[in-house]
Amino acid sequence: MLHSLPDKSDIEKAYERIGAYxxxxxxxxxxxxxxLFGADLYFKCENFQKAGSFKSRGAxxxxxxxxxxxxINGIATHSSGNFAQxxxxxxxxxxxxxYIVMPENAPKVKVEAVEGYGGEITFxxxxxxxxxxxxxxVVERTKASVIHPYDDYDIIAGQATATLEFCHEIDNxxxxxxxxxxxxxxxxxxxxxSYFGKNISVIACEPKGxxxxxxxxxxxxxxxxxNPVTIADGLLTSLGEKNFPIIQKYVDDIVTVSEDAIKYAMxxxxxxxxxxxxxxxxxxxxxxxxxxxxISDRKVGIIISGGNVDLAKISF
Amino acid sequence: MLHSLPDKSDIEKAYERIGAYxxxxxxxxxxxxxxLFGADLYFKCENFQKAGSFKSRGAxxxxxxxxxxxxINGIATHSSGNFAQxxxxxxxxxxxxxYIVMPENAPKVKVEAVEGYGGEITFxxxxxxxxxxxxxxVVERTKASVIHPYDDYDIIAGQATATLEFCHEIDNxxxxxxxxxxxxxxxxxxxxxSYFGKNISVIACEPKGxxxxxxxxxxxxxxxxxNPVTIADGLLTSLGEKNFPIIQKYVDDIVTVSEDAIKYAMxxxxxxxxxxxxxxxxxxxxxxxxxxxxISDRKVGIIISGGNVDLAKISF
Numbered sequence: 001m002l003h004s005l006p007d008k009s010d011i012e013k014a015y016e017r018i019g020a021y022x023x024x025x026x027x028x029x030x031x032x033x034x035x036l037f038g039a040d041l042y043f044k045c046e047n048f049q050k051a052g053s054f055k056s057r058g059a060x061x062x063x064x065x066x067x068x069x070x071x072i073n074g075i076a077t078h079s080s081g082n083f084a085q086x087x088x089x090x091x092x093x094x095x096x097x098x099y100i101v102m103p104e105n106a107p108k109v110k111v112e113a114v115e116g117y118g119g120e121i122t123f124x125x126x127x128x129x130x131x132x133x134x135x136x137x138v139v140e141r142t143k144a145s146v147i148h149p150y151d152d153y154d155i156i157a158g159q160a161t162a163t164l165e166f167c168h169e170i171d172n173x174x175x176x177x178x179x180x181x182x183x184x185x186x187x188x189x190x191x192x193x194s195y196f197g198k199n200i201s202v203i204a205c206e207p208k209g210x211x212x213x214x215x216x217x218x219x220x221x222x223x224x225x226x227n228p229v230t231i232a233d234g235l236l237t238s239l240g241e242k243n244f245p246i247i248q249k250y251v252d253d254i255v256t257v258s259e260d261a262i263k264y265a266m267x268x269x270x271x272x273x274x275x276x277x278x279x280x281x282x283x284x285x286x287x288x289x290x291x292x293x294x295i296s297d298r299k300v301g302i303i304i305s306g307g308n309v310d311l312a313k314i315s316f
Numbered sequence: 317m318l319h320s321l322p323d324k325s326d327i328e329k330a331y332e333r334i335g336a337y338x339x340x341x342x343x344x345x346x347x348x349x350x351x352l353f354g355a356d357l358y359f360k361c362e363n364f365q366k367a368g369s370f371k372s373r374g375a376x377x378x379x380x381x382x383x384x385x386x387x388i389n390g391i392a393t394h395s396s397g398n399f400a401q402x403x404x405x406x407x408x409x410x411x412x413x414x415y416i417v418m419p420e421n422a423p424k425v426k427v428e429a430v431e432g433y434g435g436e437i438t439f440x441x442x443x444x445x446x447x448x449x450x451x452x453x454v455v456e457r458t459k460a461s462v463i464h465p466y467d468d469y470d471i472i473a474g475q476a477t478a479t480l481e482f483c484h485e486i487d488n489x490x491x492x493x494x495x496x497x498x499x500x501x502x503x504x505x506x507x508x509x510s511y512f513g514k515n516i517s518v519i520a521c522e523p524k525g526x527x528x529x530x531x532x533x534x535x536x537x538x539x540x541x542x543n544p545v546t547i548a549d550g551l552l553t554s555l556g557e558k559n560f561p562i563i564q565k566y567v568d569d570i571v572t573v574s575e576d577a578i579k580y581a582m583x584x585x586x587x588x589x590x591x592x593x594x595x596x597x598x599x600x601x602x603x604x605x606x607x608x609x610x611i612s613d614r615k616v617g618i619i620i621s622g623g624n625v626d627l628a629k630i631s632f
Contacts, residue, residue, distance in 0.1 A: 047590045048590055052590065109587060267627060270592050270627060271425060271592075271627065273592075274363045274364055274368065274591060274592040274593075274623035275590060275591055275592060276586050276587075276589075276590040276591060276592060277590075307590035311583060311586055311587065311632035312632050314632075315631070316627035316628050316630075
């Protein structure tokens, strides 16, 4: 278990540890999108990851890092969806119970996936306060160990392995775009870009309707996400305390995008690349569409965070 | 140019000829779908093919097989969509004009793609008679060479290369499922399964609402497709004269599926595999869902024919 910011070898160790349990996901590209945007775009496709998102990396890494004295009564968390199923899957692999607190507005497909992995779900109001209070009660009852979805160094090290793979596969990326919600993926991405890349400019991409990370970075302190409204349901959470200083130090810039651009970006990726991505993953592409980042003739990496989309709620 | 049924070496030659112009597409699988259906399913993903479907194989093969005396005034065809853009793309590669007759109800995304490759489109009523008459007029004016979308041995040899790749990649497939419209893909698939596979049972899958191939095979003669109604817009056409005898000889069985099963199959593939497929490609999966084929514990290949879906028309 890590008690401080993951260094280069911590991330390499995490990569070794989780190798048998997660996919080495493909990096895809599209000539038609490169032509459209005038840059070389590389998409790290965590939508093809186990349980449909990068969260499987952090979840299994954190679960494997716990001593068995702490896993014996199972593991628990609160999550709006992708971490929920990733943790339920990790527990399933370790053959221990999992207890998941989910907001009552979580996408149906994510709820069903948690159930499929044998996770026990407790629903709550979609606020951070309600999630934490409900989780407290669940843990009191079960004595399970809490694994935080993003405010945890082993989680960060696990998420960082996606960009370790990315940097090893694509040489000399100039720019790396990553969505930001709680900051688990972003902090891990930024660390790996610094450890395994060469002068990569890491840019965080966030919906305007959930711009707590943008405001926090400008203010120099964590400002909570209050009543966020965005189709990108994975990015509703506030920044974590362990994530924020990493992001302050290792992320070069942050931009925000409109809901219309997110929807258009999602459609574009479906149509041109023939892959299914969730709205949160469309946020970096939306930033390109809205010309928020200068990418002309650069090698641009984009983290496609997941593919767990509630298709019934999407209209193109 | 082939003047008779492609033999094994004709298909190998087509594979060599088109290699520089088409993708060797990936074969994907899904543990969750294998568990759901109790079989080993392998998906040959022509949705990731150039111009979004297998049609790019046949189009470029047929165009390259023509002597330049026949390409000098360009090439022409009629098509409900995927062959249209595949042929426009082939002409674009050869730097010759293309003239495409399309039914006025063709999906917008396919019309735009043809325009993107520089093809000149003439719209007509969505009947075979109107298509053929309109094409005749276009050819009279332009002196272009007509390449039929499926009733052509070079087209058949080109489409057959997908299953050549498939058989070389996955050993000992027991069953191979393929959608059928005009029969270009199906006849090529069946030939390659016979040449490059070992006792593969090839099963054609067709929408109930466009069951001319089913009726034709039962009757022993080509029965036309009259007012077909199906979401699978790639499968509206009648069987070709060159395709039918190949299908009679090399295809083991044919099954039909409901529209509801096609829609459900499409959603299942989007959700579980995170890939975008067009309705025509969902037809073989629909046949599995409706228990039309015994696949228990078998190695089952499925040709995912394309990914050009008009997302605005789909509701999940």
